[in-house]
Amino acid sequence: MVFKTMTKIKIATWNINSVRLRIGIVKDYLNQFAPDILCLQEIKCQNEEFPSADFDELGYKYKIINGQKGWHGVAIVSKIPISETAAPDFCMNSHSRIAAAKIGENGPTIHNLYVPAGGDEPDPAINDKFAHKLDFLDRMEKYYAQNHGDTIVVGDLNIAPHEHDVWSHKSLLNVVSHTPIETETLERLRKGGKFIDIARHERDEKEKLYSWWSYRAADWTKNNKGRRLDHIWVSDNLLPNVDITSFQILRDARSWEKPSDHVPCSVEIEI
DNA sequence: ATGGTTGTTACACAA
Numbered sequence: 098m099v100f101k102t103m104t105k106i107k108i109a110t111w112n113i114n115s116v117r118l119r120i121g122i123v124k125d126y127l128n129q130f131a132p133d134i135l136c137l138q139e140i141k142c143q144n145e146e147f148p149s150a151d152f153d154e155l156g157y158k159y160k161i162i163n164g165q166k167g168w169h170g171v172a173i174v175s176k177i178p179i180s181e182t183a184a185p186d187f188c189m190n191s192h193s194r195i196a197a198a199k200i201g202e203n204g205p206t207i208h209n210l211y212v213p214a215g216g217d218e219p220d221p222a223i224n225d226k227f228a229h230k231l232d233f234l235d236r237m238e239k240y241y242a243q244n245h246g247d248t249i250v251v252g253d254l255n256i257a258p259h260e261h262d263v264w265s266h267k268s269l270l271n272v273v274s275h276t277p278i279e280t281e282t283l284e285r286l287r288k289g290g291k292f293i294d295i296a297r298h299e300r301d302e303k304e305k306l307y308s309w310w311s312y313r314a315a316d317w318t319k320n321n322k323g324r325r326l327d328h329i330w331v332s333d334n335l336l337p338n339v340d341i342t343s344f345q346i347l348r349d350a351r352s353w354e355k356p357s358d359h360v361p362c363s364v365e366i367e368i
Numbered sequence: 369a370t371g372g373t374t375g376t377t378a379c380a381c382a383a
Contacts (some may be wrong), residue, residue, distance in 0.1 A: 114383085115375055139383085141376065167376050168383095214383050226382085255383090312373035312383090358374080358383085 103367040105340065106133040106177060106200070110209070110251035110327055112309075112359035116140040116172070120148045122353050127155050130347070132363055133176050134200070136209035138253045140170035147172060165193040171209050171252070173198050182206055185244075187236040188213075190229060204368040205335060210237075210252035215273045227273060230255070234282045241290025249366070250292060250330040253359060256283045259297065261305050262325035274324055292330035295344050295364050308346050309359045317351060327362050338367040 109132035113119050116137055127135065135157070140147065144164045152160065157174040161181045164170040170193045173179060177200070184195040185208070194211040213233055216226030258280045260266040269275035287294060296306055307323025314322065331339055343365035350360040 118375070139375095168381090216382085314372070 103338070104177075104201075105365050105367050107343070107363055107365045108132060108134045108136070108207070108249065108251065108329070109361050109363035110136045110138070110253075110329060111361040112138040112211070112253040112327060112357060114139045114141070114357040114359070117142055117146065117148060119355065119357060120151050122350070122356070124151060124155060125353070126347075126350065126361055127152075127157070130361070130363065134179065134207065135174050135361075136196070136207070136251050137172045137174070138170075138209070138211040138359075140164055140172050141167060142170060161196045161198050163193040163196045169193050169211060171196045171211050173207065173209050175200075177201060179207075184208070185236070185240045187233050187240070189232050189236075194233075200368055205247045205249050205332070207249045207251065210250060210254065212237075212253065212255045214255050215279075217273060219271060219273045219276045219278070230273075231278065231282070234279070234286060238282065238286035238289060241286055241292070245291050246332045246334050248290075248292075248332045249335065250290075251328065251362075253326055254283065254328050255326050256280060257307075257324040257326055258283050258294075259302065259325075261303055262307070264305070264307070264320070264322040264324070269324075274326060287330060290330075291333045293333055293336050293339075295329040295331060295339065295341070296325065296346070296362070298336075299341055306346065307348075308362055310351055312358050327359055329362055329364050331366070335366065340365040340367075 159175040179198040184197040215230035218224040221228035308327035310317040
């Protein structure tokens with residue numbers, strides 16, 4: 098009989114909308130909520146511009162940074178050892194939208210994704226950005242259909258798949274992030290990859306869950322017009338290791354000073 | 369029904 102020592106770790110994902118501008122609230126978050134691994138999207142800087150020293154100070158000495166000038170960019174920072182693994186090729190435009198790592202010696206692989214937002218017009222024939230988003234999803238579907246198990250997918254998927262992942266299903270059916278082609282494709286590829294959507298697992302499907310609120314509202318709390326764009330999925334074989342009750346969407350972070358329009362989401366898992 | 373904000377960058381653009 099071989100015994101495996103399990104360690105519970107906390108994994109968080111946050112679209113930070115410029116890590117340099119918001120490094121202060123990132124450090125506040127790390128100090129208060131102490132995830133072992135934080136996956137960031139929209140770091141909006143090149144690798145050499147990433148504020149590594151700030152993360153080092155707080156013990157996040159393992160980093161995988163995939164930045165680019167000005168736009169997009171993702172990073173994984175960790176207190177526990179992680180090692181970079183080949184990122185799947187989901188982006189036809191070679192943007193920095195994916196970082197992949199193996200956790201520990203024999204832990205699961207984590208994919209930190211920033212799916213293209215897709216522009217305003219939900220028609221790939223007239224909107225290249227929407228075509229890019231659909232192509233990205235198509236590549237995800239093909240990859241995850243053939244690579245099962247021991248994988249955690251996190252990030253800003255820029256799609257709110259369910260009726261109660263948006264403030265108004267009817268109003269948003271033709272709005273990019275909630276169109277049927279997006280929501281159906283995302284659900285199909287998730288199921289094809291045998292992933293569990295942690296936020297919706299064992300939750301009432303009628304419970305409204307949001308992780309993003311637009312900047313274009315004088316008071317985001319007034320009408321609460323949010324969408325659940327940020328996700329944590331785990332391979333079905335990892336589900337028994339997940340502490341479902343630990344799942345958190347840190348809504349309060351939307352009210353922090355100079356906030357991102359997204360808030361951190363986290364879950365704890367034994368590895 | 370429309371327009372509303374933000375960050376990076378360079379004098380728009382993506383979100």
